[in-house]
Amino acid sequence: MALLELSGISLSFSGLRALSDVSFSVAESQIVGLIGPNGAGKSTLINCVSHLYRPERGSILFNGQELVGRSTPEVAAMGIRRTFQNLELFREVSVRENITLGLVYRYRAGILSDFLNLPSARAMRREANAETAAIIERLGLNDVADVRVCELSYGLQKSVEMARALAGRPKLMLLDEPAAGMNPEESRRVADTVRRLRDENGISILLVEHDMRVVMSACDRIVVLDHGEKIAEGTPAEIRNSPAVIKAYLGEDDDHA
Amino acid sequence: MPPRKLVIFLVVAVLAALPFGLGNYGYYILASVMIYAMVGLSLNILIGMGGQISIGHAGFWALGAYASAIVVTKAGLPFLVGVLAGGVVAGLFGALVALPALRVQGHYLAIATLGFALFVQQMLFEWESFTGGRQGLFVPRPSLFGTEMQSDFGYYYVLLAIFLLLAWIAHNFAKSHTGRSLMALRMSAVAAECCGIPRPKHVIIAFATSAFFTGVSGALFAHLLGHLSTETFSLAASLSFLSMAVIGGLHSRGGALLGGFYLALAPEVLREFKDAQMVIYGVLLILCVQFLPGGLISIVDVVRSRLGRKPLGTP
Amino acid sequence: MIPQLVVSGLALGSIYALLALSLVLINKATDVVNFAQGEMAMVGTFVCFTLLARTGLPLVIILVLAVPIGGLIGIVTERVTMRPLQSAPPINSLIATIGLWMVFHHGAGWIWGYDPVRFPSLFSPNPVNILGARVAENSLGIVGVSFLVVAVLYVFFEYTRAGIAMRAASMNRRAAQLMGVNIGRVSLTAWGLATAISVVSGLLVAPLTFLDFDIMFAVLLKAFAGAILGGFNSLVGAVVGCLVIGVIENLFAAYISASFKDTFAFAIIIAVLMVRPQGLFTRQIAKKV
Structure with a gap:
């Protein structure tokens, strides 16, 4: 099929x-x-x-x-994930945050635990951060991980978009x-x-x-x-x-x- | 102690020390600072994080105030229950107002929220049996553990505690996955949706949370004022809230606090200008948008970046 | 009863339509919704009132002078407040117009006082007979003046260079810029033109009640409602939308509830935004990604 x-x-x-x-x-x-x-x-x-x-x-x-x-x-x-012809990135935030946002939908604590920063919310953040770090490592984006996307070259921005799409598995x-x-x-x-x-x-x-x-x-x-x-x-x-x-x-x- | 925690500790210490040496009027002004700053937090969430505009927050404020007053006077429930009820009622309406926000953005949303606030004001005015209509409604003083707080001195500390609680919640929200998803939608709705982040859910959360905060503030204000009338919740109040939030700074909890000080103190400072006062507010708002779009808090950030520190506004 | 209500509704609606035209003009040319438009119209009307009281010029001359007065208010406002925000996020411009609302609204109260004043009317309230219906003369006058303004606007957009440049800019700002359209001048023209038109609406509404600093707020809401009904980016849509609002408002006040007659405008706003945000007369165009 x-x-x-x-x-x-x-x-x-x-x-x-x-x-x-x-x-x-x-x-x-x-x-x-x-x-x-x-x-x-x-x-x-x-x-x-x-x-x-x-x-x-x-x-x-x-x-x-x-x-x-x-x-x-x-x-x-x-x-199903995608990249865009003219790049659609979260430009004002870091490479790391862009990638995390690509996988964050899988790590949801309840809204109440987000408001009160309960252990379940913290655990979700830890897991998401770990997975983000692994992707950054694997794609060799370590040097720019904490740079804001808008400060990167066009080519690097394309890689970030690809990395964000990959984060969605x-x-x-x-x-x-x-x-x-x-x-x-x-x-x-x-x-x-x-x-x-x-x-x-x-x-x-x-x-x-x-x-x-x-x-x-x-x-x-x-x-x-x-x-x-x-x-x-x-x-x-x-x-x-x-x-x-x-x-x-x-x-x-x-x-x- | 890390610098960020130290700053917060110092700010709280100063806020706690402020009432000493002041009289009743000073307590009242400080209490209003806290009440306004809570609305500032709510706009921090809605506009700063969510990128949604509202020029109708007086509507949520009114709902909170009247809901609490009615719960306390007509149902005889304790003060804190009333405050919570105020937040919940406003929050439910916030979720309702989010529905048009799902379809439209920017200017349209501004018009819709404006309409909502005027509708609420009119409803409260017409629904006399419940709200007292033109006569208004008397609201008892706040009471905790069975004792009524006669002085605003004590009440100020209650308000300070509630403000700190809400600021903590707003801060948690800003670094939570839900909050960051909301900010992602603001930065690029298309990209965020393609990352699996649903816009409707987050816009509803932003509106409901923001309205809840404003409703709590309105409820606390009702008990400070002692008497409610619909004129308090006019368009002017909505516009003052928006100005305050912009002038303080939309992107941080500190900005909300500065906004609260601005809105409570400006009338005192500008008292001599009488009728021209509101004109000055308007001019200040325009100047702020033009020359200091980050609000007063961004002055702090500029100083900090000179000192090589991370700006406070970042989560 | 109904024909009279409809005609006076159309008169009201054409007043709303003029203000709605101003809102849509500025929105199309610059992507800003000017929340202060009603207040700017009110200030222009007060200036005309002062001129009338001081000089004793005939009312017709004042009505003609309203155009340059409004234009000047619009141009100065654009230069001082909107121009510096041209490249800032749109939300900043929106907030600035709210600042303008405060300045004009309270500025008028400060300068001209808070008491309502009587403003003379060009037209008499006497009824005339048209096709068997008795219709107030001033209703016809209001519709006539509005029609004249719309006609002039039509000529401007169809036959003048500035008008064509504005149409081009409203369709695609970037492309128009590349074709040599001066975006700054388009914005300036839009604000001048829009404010001139809105002052005419102020002069038409002032004699119906009294002139005071609060007069234009209700008009602004109805203009919003009408413009949204018409899709907010169509001049024709805005006019039709406002005429519909005017008629419904009159019938609503007469047969359902007079005290909620201002509130029903929001009901329309919310209903349209929920059901058909692109307005009743325009088709939705998918966003290009």
Whole structure:
């Protein structure tokens, strides 16, 4: 059974079709790339899966459970985490606090014990802090752990966002252009990281990316969107040679081909 | 002793020593400082941590005051039960007001809370059989363990103790997972929700807690004043609360305390200006937003950072 | 009975509509809701009152002068209080307008005293016969003046450079800035224009009761209610919303309860915010992430 199964997803904004009848699936421990020209609906689709948008039609099954109709936090708690194209971090606080906030939903004492700082609240904080420290250690963020996020470089901020997503112990990660704004060397490292996420943590990944080298080297399967419709799906090799894909890209502008 | 604890100890010692050498009027002013500072704490939670605005806190204040007065006079229950009832009633209404806050933010919320406060004021005025309407309501002096406190001197210490208790709760909340989740939602609602932190629950908690604090303050105020009338809980009171919280500093317990001093002492200092007084409050509020957005407490922080210390405002 | 109530309701509603237009104008151009708008209108009306009493100019001239007077109040206020907050978080601007509320409200009491004064009306309260309904002349006058203001505003937004720049800025501030729209000037224009319009609403409401420092507060609440009904970012929506509020208010006061007639505005505010926060006439647009 597929981990994530989208069928017939449609969504429009004030009459404009953003997605129409998109179906595909992501298997357990699979890396699926989502590509397409600008405005093809890639980010919109990611937003549908993480439930920032609610699709008008269609169903999204995750582990056999319907996601449509649930709230964003519920979806996150079920094991779907994401990063954002333009970074959505808690900028004014430290790296450590960002990561803790990524896992804090699992460590809840009652509200009363939070108010009165009862032992149960303190225990929850101790456990959350320990797990945060472990993540920081594992991802090598020790040097910047107590620096405020807004003071970090763009690249480091991206790592922090990834670390925060990992803190949620996801089964599925949605990565929205992790290599945007990076040089070829850095992009290669992104592709590595994506594969490591799968190999070491067993996380399935849905990857939106413009950088074809990253997509081609990291993904097991690729789904191509154009004007909100799925125009192709297959292995990297199949996609590279698909006439429909070449046409969609060349039709828009030559830079991406 | 770590510096933070030392500062708190010194502040409490000074607060405890303040009434000595003052007369009845001085006790009354100090008592109001504590009562206002509690409202300051409530706005610390709502605006400072939650990023939600309210220009209707006089509504919660009124609910607390009337609930306590009614519980004590009509049901004959003890003073502290009345105070708790005041907090609970206001807190329930706070959860109710949070419902529109779930759908709207910022300006809309400000308008909704304004509407709420005016609605409460009108209700209290019209519902004469319960609230005394135009005549108002007499409220007995506070009493503890069966003895009535005739002087505000003793009452001040009760208020100080309750303020410290609420400040401790607010501080716990700020470092708790619930409180930090609330702050995460303020910093980026999208990111927080994608981290599994539900906005509705936290906004309701913020409003209910804030309203509870304000309700407790209102109840204590009723017993200080001895007589309630709806005019006390006008829009002017709501705006004074907001100004006080901003001028003291929205992001720390110390700011709430300074705000309480500001609101209680400014009328004394500015007495000579008579009618122009309120204009000066308005000007001070605007100047504060422009030049000292962190409030008076941020002056302390500036001094501390010169000395190489961590700012007090951080949890 | 009902036709009269409806027409006088429309008159009330068009007074609210002018203030609501001011609120929406500033909100669209600068993302600030000006809680002091009603008080600024009241101060402008008091200035007009003083002018009328001192110079004895005809009322029509005063009504025309209200526009530059209001404009000046708006421009000075924007420069002194809002400009320094342009890059601060929006909550700071909101708090500053509350400071302005205190300054204008109590400033008026301080300068002009707390006693209500009589303000003469341009129009007589005598009834005229229209299509069989007897309607007060001043109701028609109020609707007429408001209609004129709305027409002028329409021309401004459709045909003048400044108006078009403001529309562009309200749609997408960042893009407008890149296209060379001066955001500072847009904010200044919005405050000037909005305050001018709001002073006209003050001049229309003052003769209906008495002029005092409290006069505009109830109007502000109704204007909020109407603007929220209309979605708060649509000028047309605000006008329609306020006309609806005016009529409902009159019918409510006549048939249900006069003492709660001001409170019902909040009921509408809360109901709309709970059920349809985007207003009755606008469609919700999903936030781009």
